[in-house]
Amino acid sequence: MSELARVCIHVHSQYVESQSLPDEDRYVFAYTVTIRNLGRSNVQLRSRYWLITNGNGRETEVQGEGVVGEQPHIAAGGEYQYTSGAILETPMGTMQGHYVMVDDAGEEFHVEIPVFRLAVQTHIH
Numbered sequence: 001m002s003e004l005a006r007v008c009i010h011v012h013s014q015y016v017e018s019q020s021l022p023d024e025d026r027y028v029f030a031y032t033v034t035i036r037n038l039g040r041s042n043v044q045l046r047s048r049y050w051l052i053t054n055g056n057g058r059e060t061e062v063q064g065e066g067v068v069g070e071q072p073h074i075a076a077g078g079e080y081q082y083t084s085g086a087i088l089e090t091p092m093g094t095m096q097g098h099y100v101m102v103d104d105a106g107e108e109f110h111v112e113i114p115v116f117r118l119a120v121q122t123h124i125h
Contacts, residue, residue: 006037006038006039007035007036007037007038007039007043007074007099007101007111008035008036008038009033009034009035009036009099009111009112009113009114010033010034010036011031011032011033011034011095011113011114011116012031012032012034013029013030013031013032013095013116013117013118013119014029014030014031015027015028015029015118015119015120015121016028016029016030016085020120022091022120025089025090026087026089027087027088027089027090027091027118027120028085028086028087029085029086029087029088029118030083030084030085031083031084031085031086031095031116031118032081032082032083033067033081033082033083033084033113034079034080034081035072035074035079035080035081035099035111036078036079037074037075037076037077037078037079038077039076039103040076041076041103041104041105042073042074042075042076042103042104043073043074043101043102043103043104044071044072044073044074044101044102045066045067045070045071045072045074045080045099045100045101046065046066046071046099046100046101046102046108047063047064047065047066047099047100048062048063048064048066048067048097048098048099048100049061049062049063049097049098049099049100050062050063050095050096050097050113051095051096051097052086052088052093052094052095053093053094053095054088054089054090054092054093055088055090055091055092055093056089056090058089067082067084067099068082068083068084070082086118088118091119091120091122092117092118092119092120093117093118093119094115094116094117094118095113095115095116095118096112096113096114096115096116097112097113098110098111098112098113099111099113
């Protein structure tokens, strides 16, 4: 990654009770990701990789182009925000991963997405 590209990731997750069916082991979570470009170079998000771990330790990997059908360009000093979702068989789990991005010079780099929790409020200890 060039000195000009610095990207910060913030994630906020929440349980979506209206779409969940706990009796059928279906727990729906929404997460909103804010990607801030703190660098001096424009960047583009090309692809994503997620590792989703449910409360039983079962891992699912998800990867693909862009996010929510887009490969956003994020101007220097700008930010991009999107909301997506995950469905777990347990009331708690975690997500983590990385984005593959490219800067104005065409240099590809990875931005780590720190682990965050997916949890039904009543199950947080």
